[in-house]
Amino acid sequence: MTDSSSDTKDIHRADRHFLHPWEDVTAIGETPRTVLTDSEDIYVTDSDGKRMIDGPGGMWCVNVGHGREEIIEACAAQMRRLSYFSPWSMASDVAANLARRLAALAPGDLNNVFFTTGGSTAVDSALRFAFFYNNCLGRPEKKHIISRVNAYHGSTYLTASCSGKMREKAEMDMIEDHIHFLSCPKPKDRPAGQSLEAFRDEKVAELEAMILSVGPEKVAAFIAEPVMASGGVIVQPEGYLAACAEVCARHDVLFIADEVVTSFGRLGHYFASESVFGVQPDMLTTAKGLTSGYQPLGALFISDRLIAEITAATNEGKGFTSGFTYSGHPVACAAAMANLDIFERDGLLEHVRRIAPYFERALRSLSDIPVISDIRVMGLMAGIECELDPANPDEDRDMAFAARVDAACQRHGLLLRPVYNACVMSPPLIITETQIDDMVRILRRGFEEALAA
Incomplete structure (x- = not known):
């Protein structure tokens, strides 16, 4: 039986030689990245076998989903x-x-x-x-x-x-x-x-x-x-x-x-x-x-x-x-x-136009979370902005909080993309209502855990 944790550590050692975009060159290799090994539909799987919704759709790009033969x-x-x-x-x-x-x-x-x-x-x-x-x-x-x-x-x-x-x-x-x-x-x-x-x-x-x-x-x-x-x-x-x-x-x-x-x-x-x-x-x-x-x-x-x-x-x-x-x-x-x-x-264009209002309604259901200061949605792209204290804004503090939300969501099966103090999503266009519900459920849990941390 293969020890996935050993494989992951070996990949991290190899990845130290890959200078990634936007990498802090003073800390190369110090922050192990999630290693993705497999993908299908709207999901990606990491080297430890965890399956996650690909919330960013790669980098705004996996529109028809993964694994299209x-x-x-x-x-x-x-x-x-x-x-x-x-x-x-x-x-x-x-x-x-x-x-x-x-x-x-x-x-x-x-x-x-x-x-x-x-x-x-x-x-x-x-x-x-x-x-x-x-x-x-x-x-x-x-x-x-x-x-x-x-x-x-x-x-x-x-x-x-x-x-x-x-x-x-x-x-x-x-x-x-x-x-x-x-x-x-x-x-x-x-x-x-x-x-x-x-x-x-x-x-x-x-x-x-x-x-x-x-x-x-x-x-x-x-x-x-x-x-x-x-x-x-x-x-x-x-x-x-x-x-x-x-x-x-x-x-x-x-x-x-x-x-x-x-x-x-x-x-x-x-x-x-x-x-x-x-x-x-x-x-x-x-x-x-x-x-x-x-x-x-x-x-x-x-x-x-x-x-x-x-x-x-x-x-x-x-x-x-x-x-x-x-x-x-x-x-x-x-x-x-x-x-x-x-x-x-x-009929993907028609699917997006049909499901986009559901996507927006589902995300706006998170508006009761007090740290969320803005929910921006258009089509199948969204940004949820976080402010811990709107009266005394602190961008670095709010960015750190968004990163905690991202980490919590990933633990529960959803990749996000933190952009400054916003949690950004652009899932594959083939996403269904049930999968949107899964995204939003994990998002809520991620915010709750980040607030409790």
Whole structure:
């Protein structure tokens, strides 16, 4: 009989050589991580045999659930047929067919699909295309980007510079002279007595004031997540995004929708910008749910209008000299095609739209827990914010409490993702009402145990 605890310790010894994202480099290997070894449906299993609900859905990405043989077989078949092609000089049937399929699903005239390796590289490519576009139009000064506090857009130098999670930027170099941040449009933090409508209008006015302050002739783009995911699932006031898009159009500023998280069913649609928020972006980025995490793949969608304007502005070719060795990788594209087949066959978008109200009601049933200061839910993503003493806020103390909730829930069979002082969830889209009830039952127990600690 195998001693699972010995196996786990051996994995921890090996894992000491894996420098994880966001790792404290002064304490490598000192905090043993949970070792996941198996997965199925909405569940993952650790190296000690404990089965847990995958509350974060991997990292916002395991949309069709774990262990889908259709995707596994599609990847294996593609590897046998064509394992790689150079996107610089060749085409492949699977990448071409995926691009055509995605263009048909995307809103408006977003018919040009630039494949990347993930979300960060998709957003980086969008920002670089904004610069390229303005260079082609003879506007080399139009290079400033407007983002928002608490936004997350990636881990490249450029995308990290545009991310507004300020706690995480202290020891890292960032571009500062061309990146500008608006305050976070988080309704919970609005002044006492201010209506949501007034708060929305204030935040939209802040965007316009920023554009005018920097100069419309200098601002290239405004980038926004439809729901600020890694900021703690921040749901902006109704009408905010559409009003921001109108401001951008009025001042000739590109609107980039960062849908790395919100696309492919998280809010019940393939893309949320137009279907949920009434916005037709100039560019849109996606990743995560595009393959449900089975393979690394991202994409940037560019509008026909931008391509046409570049074409009209020049009498010579203009190469967008950007790309990746694995752009349109055939195995990743095969995973995406099989993933989309599952969406269509199983009616996953309809399932999300049907079950999302149940998910929200179930989570809001926790509002009687006094330490919960805000419950934010949209589609199948949620953030439950914790404040031990709202009159005397202490972020470090509240973060430690959220971590205790996470640990307690994990002991009882539910993985969460602590984001600062919020417990964040984005479960696989295939989740059922019974499984939601299980999640909420464990959540309540986790809060009770953390409060009693």
